[in-house]
Amino acid sequence: MTDVAQRPPAPPGPNDPYGQVPRGAPAPPRPNDPTTFASGFQELPTLPVGDLRPAGDAGYSAPRRALRRPWVVQLIAFAILLAVWQYLTVASDRVPSIEKVVSFMWTEVTGGSHGGMLVGEFWGPLGLSLQRYAIGLAIGIPAGAVLGLALGTSSWVRGLLNDTTLVLLALPAVVWAFLASLWFGLTSTAPIVAVVLTAIPFVAINFSSGVRSIDPALMEMSKAYQVSRRNQVVDLLLGGTLPNAFTGVRLAFTTGWNSLLIVEWFSATAGVGWRARLWYDALRYAGFVGWILLFVLLITLLDRLVLRRLERHAFQWNQKPTLSFAEDWGM
Amino acid sequence: MATVLIENLTKIYPPTITYPHRVQALGGVNMSVTGNVFVAVLGPSGSGKTTLLNIVAGVETPTSGSVRAVQDGVPAQVGYVFQEPRLLPWRTVLNNMLYVQDRKSDRSRREAEFYLTMVGLNEVAHLYPSQLSAGMQQRVGIARAFLVNPDILLMDEPFSHMDALTGRSLREYLQRVWLHTRKTALFVTHDVSEAVELADRIVMLRPGGVVFDDIPVNLPRPRHPDDPAVRAVEGEVLRRFDSMEAAVRFGAQAG
Ligand SMILES: Nc1ncnc2c1ncn2[C@@H]1O[C@H](COP(=O)(O)OP(=O)(O)OP(=O)(O)O)[C@@H](O)[C@H]1O
Ligand SMILES: [Mg+2]
Numbered sequence: 406m407t408d409v410a411q412r413p414p415a416p417p418g419p420n421d422p423y424g425q426v427p428r429g430a431p432a433p434p435r436p437n438d439p440t441t442f443a444s445g446f447q448e449l450p451t452l453p454v455g456d457l458r459p460a461g462d463a464g465y466s467a468p469r470r471a472l473r474r475p476w477v478v479q480l481i482a483f484a485i486l487l488a489v490w491q492y493l494t495v496a497s498d499r500v501p502s503i504e505k506v507v508s509f510m511w512t513e514v515t516g517g518s519h520g521g522m523l524v525g526e527f528w529g530p531l532g533l534s535l536q537r538y539a540i541g542l543a544i545g546i547p548a549g550a551v552l553g554l555a556l557g558t559s560s561w562v563r564g565l566l567n568d569t570t571l572v573l574l575a576l577p578a579v580v581w582a583f584l585a586s587l588w589f590g591l592t593s594t595a596p597i598v599a600v601v602l603t604a605i606p607f608v609a610i611n612f613s614s615g616v617r618s619i620d621p622a623l624m625e626m627s628k629a630y631q632v633s634r635r636n637q638v639v640d641l642l643l644g645g646t647l648p649n650a651f652t653g654v655r656l657a658f659t660t661g662w663n664s665l666l667i668v669e670w671f672s673a674t675a676g677v678g679w680r681a682r683l684w685y686d687a688l689r690y691a692g693f694v695g696w697i698l699l700f701v702l703l704i705t706l707l708d709r710l711v712l713r714r715l716e717r718h719a720f721q722w723n724q725k726p727t728l729s730f731a732e733d734w735g736m
Numbered sequence: 737m738a739t740v741l742i743e744n745l746t747k748i749y750p751p752t753i754t755y756p757h758r759v760q761a762l763g764g765v766n767m768s769v770t771g772n773v774f775v776a777v778l779g780p781s782g783s784g785k786t787t788l789l790n791i792v793a794g795v796e797t798p799t800s801g802s803v804r805a806v807q808d809g810v811p812a813q814v815g816y817v818f819q820e821p822r823l824l825p826w827r828t829v830l831n832n833m834l835y836v837q838d839r840k841s842d843r844s845r846r847e848a849e850f851y852l853t854m855v856g857l858n859e860v861a862h863l864y865p866s867q868l869s870a871g872m873q874q875r876v877g878i879a880r881a882f883l884v885n886p887d888i889l890l891m892d893e894p895f896s897h898m899d900a901l902t903g904r905s906l907r908e909y910l911q912r913v914w915l916h917t918r919k920t921a922l923f924v925t926h927d928v929s930e931a932v933e934l935a936d937r938i939v940m941l942r943p944g945g946v947v948f949d950d951i952p953v954n955l956p957r958p959r960h961p962d963d964p965a966v967r968a969v970e971g972e973v974l975r976r977f978d979s980m981e982a983a984v985r986f987g988a989q990a991g
Contacts, residue, residue, distance in 0.1 A: 622822055629793040629816040630836040630884060640835050644826045722826040722864040 501691040506698070509691035519689070526680065531699075534677040537593055538665050541600025546657055549605040550650065553612020557646070563613075570613075573606035578664030579671075586672030596668040596676065603664040604657035611653025615646035648723070651716040658712055662704045738807045738887040738920040740792060742767040745801035747787050747945065761787040762945030764801070772918035776925055776935035778973070784945030785924040786819060789890045792922065807887035815886030815919075817894040821873035823865040829876050830861040836884055851879040854913065855906070871898030875906065882913070889921040895930065904961075907933060911958055928977075932969045933959050940976065948980050 471477055487503065494502040501509075512518070513525040555562040556570065581602050585595035619641065627637050669678025677700055684692030747762040761784040769775050779785050790796040791803050793816050805812040823832045833848035834840050852858045855875035857868075865873050874897050881889060894910075895903035911934055914921060925931050931938050932953055940949040951973065959966050 622818070622820070623824060625790070625795045626816070626818065626822040627835075629795050629814060629890075630880075631813070632836055633838050636835055636838075640824060640827060640831070644824060647826065722828075723866065 499690070501694055505691040506695045509689070510695040510699070513692070513695070519692075523687075530676050530680045533593075533675050534596075534665060534669065537596045537676065538600060538662060541597045541665070542604055542657065542661055544597075545601040545604025545661065546608050546654055548601070549608025549653065549657065550612050552605065553609035553650075553653070554616060554642075554646070556609060556613035557616025558642070567613075570606050570609050573602065574610060578603055578660065578667050581664055582668040582671050585668055591672055591674050593673075595672055596665050596678075599664045599668040600661040604661045607656040607660055608650075608653040611649045611656070612646055615649030615653075616642065618649065619645040647719045648716075651712075651719045655708065655712045655716060658707060659704055662700075666700055737771050738812050739771075739804070740767070740769040740812075740888060740920065740922065741802075741804045741806075742788075742792070743802050745788070745791065745803060746799050747784065747791065747796070748799045760944055762791075762798075765941075765945060765947055767939060767947065767950075769920060769922065772920060773936045774914060774921045774923060774934055776923045776931035776938045777941060778925060778928065778931045778938050779941030780926055780943060783941040783943050785926075785941060786892055787945065788941075789816070789892050789922060789924055792888075793890055805888055812887035813884055814888045814890055815881030815884050817874075817877050817881045817889075817891040819892040820897065821865065821870070821877045823873060823876060825865050828862050828864055829857065829868070832865070832876060833880055833883055836880055848879075848883055851883045852876070854882070855879045855909075869898075871902045874898055878906070878910070882917075886919060889919045889923075891921065891923045893925055893927075896925075896927075908958070910934065915957055928970050928973050929961050929966070932966050932973065933961050938973060940973070940980075942980055942984065949976050951976070 490500070490503060493500045509519075510527075513527045516525045516527070518524055552566070552570070556567060557563075578599065581599040582595075585599045585602075589595040589598065623641060623645075627641060632641075665676075666678040666681070669676035670682045673679045677696060681693055681696035681700070684690075684696065742765055745762050745765040746760070749759040749761060751757055763784075765784075765788065777785050777788060787796065791798050792805055793814050794805075805814065807813070823829075824835060827835065829852065830845070830848055833852065834844060837844040837848070849858055849861065852861055855878055857872060857875055857879065860868060860872065865876070868876070874894060878891075878894055881891070895906055898906070907930060914934070923931075923934060932955075935953055937950065937952050939947055940951075942948050953969055955963075955965050955969065
């Protein structure tokens with residue numbers, strides 16, 4: 406990090422905002438030309454900006470430093486989870502053991518025999534579910550965004566649709582599951598519609614609250630400066646909505662996945678949810694647990710690797726440190 | 737030439753749920769500012785100074801009366817330094833500057849950088865407002881006002897949010913920049929020495945938004961706050977405020 410205060414002042418030349426004048430030609434005198442001032446400006450004390458790097462963990466001993474690594478923490482959490490599972494396996498015969506689940510899922514992936522007429526299936530149901538999910542989100546997120554922007558910017562639209570949106574938000578996914586299968590039967594349409602309908606209200610409500618969280622003082626500023634419509638939409642409206650928008654999109658991803666599973670469980674003939682239901686009905690708990698775990702794993706990875714990163718990017722302007730008691734108490 | 741013509745300007749805020757009374761922010765202000773002059777509007781807190789600037793900037797509408805801000809017959813472009821910085825928190829300093837530009841060309845970028853250098857902030861052009869001190873944010877607001885090449889410069893206590901030391905050097909700066917640009921300026925403040933140091937003319941407001949005095953400041957520039965001549969005008973301004981207050985108090989007792 407360079408110390409700004411110690412940097413030599415920039416020469417006046419490159420800062421000349423009227424540098425459009427052709428070389429050699431004498432610059433036409435401008436009555437208001439502030440460039441003549443350039444040397445004077447450098448006398449202004451530049452304030453030291455300070456070191457913006459995070460404080461780091463240099464003050465901790467080696468083992469404690471290792472314990473503070475995020476991946477170490479996650480590893481510990483995972484180990485605890487496995488230990489609990491192992492314990493439950495021993496304590497109850499209703500819980501399939503880790504080895505059973507793993508070997509069952511291996512049979513599924515390789516397409517081996519589960520005994521009788523049952524053979525493993527993996528990529529088929531998984532691919533189909535992901536496809537339904539992608540289509541549902543591709544429709545639901547833009548639709549929710551448009552609805553949310555309309556709700557946020559127009560009080561008329563708000564009066565018209567706000568309550569409806571809130572009702573949609575409150576309806577549990579299982580209701581969509583039943584409704585969608587009633588309307589569309591055992592087709593791919595039902596799960597897609599369910600994903601769309603779950604995603605829309607989450608996205609809409611968050612976009613709308615994002616728009617409404619924009620400081621009216623900034624709108625006044627834009628008005629005083631007669632800022633162009635384009636800049637107002639891109640920088641003020643969308644820029645200010647982005648962080649909330651990401652929260653909405655993230656929620657749409659997770660709740661959409663959940664409702665997909667439920668619809669597939671109750672009213673589909675293929676997909677991840679259907680496969681989990683199949684093994685549940687067949688009293689093959691290893692299969693049931695395996696598919697549910699896969700389902701959880703997928704959404705967790707998606708959230709970790711994609712959504713959270715995007716969200717952090719959207720929030721990067723908000724540099725306020727988050728409080729940590731442990732650090733405040735020197736732990 | 738830029739002109740601000742304010743005629744019989746009144747602003748009354750309607751009652752609200754939390755404060756069920758009408759509030760008179762401005763009570764019949766008459767004022768005319770023409771050409772390259774620096775006018776300070778001086779008044780205590782709540783005397784309608786911000787309201788006055790908001791109406792001139794077209795951000796608020798008058799209850800009655802009229803305001804015209806024109807440059808050679810067409811509506812004037814204003815540069816407004818607000819009482820608070822009013823930057824987009826989610827845009828960098830540079831992009832905040834570019835926000836008020838119509839197009840984001842190389843040229844407008846260089847202009848933005850020039851004015852950031854003017855307020856000593858070119859080095860932090862790529863930081864977000866939350867990473868700057870309050871005084872630095874306010875300086876971005878000042879740079880932004882100059883960037884639009886305004887016909888009329890409106891400033892609302894631009895230095896009240898920063899420490900006295902930075903405020904002092906920026907004040908000196910503003911004086912020098914203004915001497916070169918000579919933009920028509922309306923500068924709102926509650927600080928008497930600031931008004932005397934910067935202005936050609938001081939319009940004094942009292943609570944209720946009523947102009948009660950308007951005195952010229954015919955001192956050579958650059959001025960220094962410690963000059964005896966500047967001090968003398970300060971004393972005179974304060975004396976007029978005191979007699980106004982006494983008159984208001986006496987009037988209240990009599991009525
Ligand atoms: N939006 C508003 N709604 C209702 N009343 C308002 C509003 N804005 C200002 N006022 C009232 O108008 C009066 C003048 O306010 P204004 O902000 O113009 O004062 P000011 O001179 O700028 O004060 P300060 O020096 O504290 O900034 C105050 O009594 C204030 O309460
Ligand atoms: Mg004010």
